[in-house]
Amino acid sequence: MLNAQITAAILGVALAGAILYLVRRDHLHGPFAAWWLMVAAATLALGMFPSLVLWLGRVTGISYAPVLPIIIGLSLVLLRLLKLDVDRSRQERQLRRLTQKLAILENELAQLRDASARRPPIDPPPGRDTHRSP
Amino acid sequence: MTRLVPADCLAVIPARDEVTTVGAVVRGVRDALGCVVLVVDDASTDGTPAAARAAGAEVLSLPLGLGAWGASQAGIRYAERNGFAAVITLDADGQHQPDSLMSLFAEHERSAANVVIGTCVERLSAAKRVAWQYLRLLTGLGLRDFTSGLRLYDATAIRQLAGAEASLLDFQDVGVLMLLAKQGLRIVETPTPMCARETGHSRVFASWAVVARYMFNTTILCVSRHDLGQRRGAAAGRGVDG
Numbered sequence: 001m002l003n004a005q006i007t008a009a010i011l012g013v014a015l016a017g018a019i020l021y022l023v024r025r026d027h028l029h030g031p032f033a034a035w036w037l038m039v040a041a042a043t044l045a046l047g048m049f050p051s052l053v054l055w056l057g058r059v060t061g062i063s064y065a066p067v068l069p070i071i072i073g074l075s076l077v078l079l080r081l082l083k084l085d086v087d088r089s090r091q092e093r094q095l096r097r098l099t100q101k102l103a104i105l106e107n108e109l110a111q112l113r114d115a116s117a118r119r120p121p122i123d124p125p126p127g128r129d130t131h132r133s134p
Numbered sequence: 135m136t137r138l139v140p141a142d143c144l145a146v147i148p149a150r151d152e153v154t155t156v157g158a159v160v161r162g163v164r165d166a167l168g169c170v171v172l173v174v175d176d177a178s179t180d181g182t183p184a185a186a187r188a189a190g191a192e193v194l195s196l197p198l199g200l201g202a203w204g205a206s207q208a209g210i211r212y213a214e215r216n217g218f219a220a221v222i223t224l225d226a227d228g229q230h231q232p233d234s235l236m237s238l239f240a241e242h243e244r245s246a247a248n249v250v251i252g253t254c255v256e257r258l259s260a261a262k263r264v265a266w267q268y269l270r271l272l273t274g275l276g277l278r279d280f281t282s283g284l285r286l287y288d289a290t291a292i293r294q295l296a297g298a299e300a301s302l303l304d305f306q307d308v309g310v311l312m313l314l315a316k317q318g319l320r321i322v323e324t325p326t327p328m329c330a331r332e333t334g335h336s337r338v339f340a341s342w343a344v345v346a347r348y349m350f351n352t353t354i355l356c357v358s359r360h361d362l363g364q365r366r367g368a369a370a371g372r373g374v375d376g
Contacts, residue, residue: 104194
């Protein structure tokens, strides 16, 4: 039977290990890794030192202290989700503008190609083989 | 006061799967205004871009579907990049009559407003009248038709609408007008005749669920951007009595 402190320590260390592994494999972008490492550290700290939870409970006035880690966890998840949607909105804006720019540049490219195809060919320098396939 | 020459303008027609009507619309606009016509193909799958090119239009092909406003904004950004004096937008389904386009230029010359909306009041059903009344109250804009796709934007409006701030809007309606009104641009309406849609249907008024979602999203947009003082002044000089 595991002691709660050991369970929390295993969770925290496993989380930290997984994050470092993901960063190493280039699956997780730097700033995101920082956030998740913080979560791992918090899990580790709160799990290893239950007295921290009791102290936090007294400070915040939550009389049933064991519920505190759950509240903290849920709040962090909500914050993270909100941040995710903010990021998604920013990316949606960028994606839309890129899509528009791509279509505009594609149109310009086609126009330039047409214009250069219509222009009479430049006189080739003398004495060289000027045959080109169309 | 500046006078717009229709030939210096760009006609922007956002189109998604409108192959049956887009050619006639392009020809109609070219005959009526003699300007460059740009069809923005919103990821159609039915040969809309080819039909538009055959009718003499320039075509922008969006690789991803961006919706009606995203397509219109692509055209507006094209106009900004290429220095057109104004943009006139209309729908690809043939509901706007080409001979009514000149009336927008006439109204622009009369009022010198930054935006002229071609409004068709007759087409409004009872439900839409209620919805519009609600939007008038919510936005403080004294307009009669918020979703008309028939609009004339001058160079100032083009600059505002080409920017990144307008890129997250989903329809060419309340959000666009509020953005312009907030910048102090003047918006007027002029009544125009309109044919019934030949094919297709309104993207906004497709079903009750869609309408409900649209009204809810628009309400959030309006409430979150509320600053009445500035907007009242901008919408004061309207062309049609609210």
